[in-house]
Amino acid sequence: MPNSYRSILFKSPPKFILLPFNARKNGKLSVSLKVTKNRKRKYIKTGLAASPEQWDEEQDRFVSNKKLEPQYKDYNALLSEIEAKAISILRDFEFKKIDWTLNQFEDAFLNHAKKGKINDYFENLITTLKETNHVGNAECYSKTLHILKLFDKKFDSKIFQEIDIKYIKAFDVFLQKRDCAGNTRKYYFKALRAVLNKAIQDKEALESTYPFGKGGFNVAALEEETIKRYLPMDCMENIKSTIMENPILEFTRRLFLFSYYCYGISFIDMALLTKKNIIRYNGGDYIVYKRNKTKEAKKVKAIQIKITPEIQSHLDWFAQNAILIEEYLVPIISRSGYQGEQLYNHIRSRFGRNNKNLKKLAKQLNITELTLTSYVSRHTMAMTLQDNQVPREIISQILGHNDLSTTNTYLD
Incomplete structure (x- = not known):
C-alpha cells in the first residue's frame, strides 16, 4: 500500500523500518513494523532482515533488485500481508470506537501471529482426524511431524512463513542423508503439502511463501518406479x-x-x-x-x-x-x-x-x-x-x- 494512501487512512500509519540496533552477524538489520500512538512507538519484528543497501526507506520495502536481494518479491509480498493485518486491526479498533493502546495493538497483532505456528496447526489437525475416525491420515501426519522435528530442533516455534522453498530443499537433503528413497520422501512431502494447503484454506497460512506452487518444489518428481509385486x-x-x-x-x-x-x-x-x-x-x-x-x-x-x-x-x-x-x-x-x-x-x-x-x-x-x-x-x-x-x-x-x-x- 503506498505511503500516501496510508497517510490518508491514518494520521500515523504503520510503517516498516530497519531497527538500527541489534544487528545480525552478517550486518543485516531487523525489518520491524513500527506503530505509533500519541507520539509513543511500538516495534514488532517481522522475522526478516535487510542491509541498508537492500532497503528502500521511501517505500519501506526491499529494493526491487534481484542482485541485491533475489527474494525481494516474496519478502515484499509478505510485508504487504503483514501490513494488511496491521491495518485491519486498526480499522477494527476504529469501527468499535476503541481508544486503543500500543499494548492492545501488540496483543491483537501477536494473537494473529500465533495462528501461524505450523506445529500447533499440525497437532490440532492430527487430534481432529483421530476424533473423526480418520486414523490413517492422522498416522501419516504424525509420522511427518515426527520426521520434521528430527530435522528441525526448533520446529515447535516455526511459523508458516518460514516453511519456504529454501526450507523444503534443506528438508529433502536431510531425508536423502537418512537414505530415504524417493517414494518415502514423496510420502512426507505430500503430507506436508496437504497440511499447508489446508492451512491456507483456513486463513492460517499465507500464500506468498508457499513452496509447492508453480516453479516450487516438485513432489511428483520424487516418485520412483515400484518393483512389481505379483506372483507368477x-x-x-x-x-x-x-x-x-x-x-x-x-x-x-x-x-x-x-x-x-x-x-x-x-x-x-x-x-x-x-x-x-x-x-x-x-x-x-x-x-x-x-x-x-x-x-x-x-x-x-x-x-x-x-x-x-x-x-x-x-x-x-x-x-x-x-x-x-x-x-x-x-x-x-x-x-x-x-x-x-x-x-x-x-x-x-x-x-x-x-x-x-x-x-x-x-x-x-x-x-x-x-x-x-x-x-x-x-x-x-x-x-x-x-x-x-x-x-x-x-x-x-x-x-x-x-x-x-x-x-x-x-x-x-
Missing part, C-alpha cells in the same frame, strides 16, 4: 491348491486367497467388512464397500464385488473354522467394541502378524520369487485381469484407483 501363475496355483496342515498357515492362505478373489481388497478393508456390506442385486449377492483409504474423497464410488463360488467357499470356511466377532465377515478383528484409533491399531497389529505368517507360508510352498505380503494378492489380481485382456481403465476402476497412473505401477 504357477506360484499362485500352488497357493490355491495346497491345503496347509498347520491351522495358522491355512488361515493365512485363505485370507490371501479371499483378498485375491475380491480383486485385491486391502487388509484393512477386508478386516472391516460386515454383513451389512453384502447387498442383493440383480439376482446375485455382492460385497459393496468403499476403500478406507479414499472413502472421504469427493465423488468416490463404492466397489462392487460379485460373490463368486470361490469367495463364498472362503466365507463359509471362516464361519465354520474361526470365531467371528460381532457382524464381521472375516476373522481379523478379534476384540469386540473397538473403535477409532484403538480399532485401527488393532488391525495394524494383525496386519503385521499376517505378513509374518505369509513369509512362513511362502517358505513352506517354496515361493522364492518375491517376499509374500498382503499387497501381493492385489498386484497379482491386477496382472490376472490384464492377462485376461481386461482394459487398464476397467482394472483401475476395479481396484478403486483415482487415476490410471497408479494402476500402471501394478502392471507390466
